[in-house]
Amino acid sequence: MNQANDGDALRASLQALPRALRTLHKALIDVETVYFGAVGSPLEQLHLITNHPHFAWLQPMSALMAALDEALDEPEALTSEAIAGWRAAIEELVGPGKAATGEFRAKYVILLHDAPEVAIAHGALRQLLGHLPRKG
Structure with missing residues (x-):
């Protein structure tokens, strides 16, 4: 397989990540909105999510x-090194990599344990990441 085809295959493996x-x-x-309380319309919810300190x-995600x-x-074409970088960046947020931002990881771990829907989505993401190359 030539380098262009390798890049295309790696790109395809990476393209499942945005949905996950x-x-x-x-x-x-959704979980944070329940904790926050009723927010009104979808536009009001978007405004809160993008502007409210809660x-x-x-924001890092x-x-x-x-x-x-x-x-x-x-x-x-994306190189395997670039894709490994994306994997590492995601793992710095959700684990198991060293946390890049402590606040995100601390709150994330709480919701991972408290909310089944977060745990399920986390598992699906981890499964996809397992198919990507690792750094170094």
């Missing part, structure tokens, strides 16, 4: 998802 991340992100938001801890989407939109 969005599912996990939504589960986290939801600020989710939101930013990572946006960056991954941008990377997947690029026409260049």
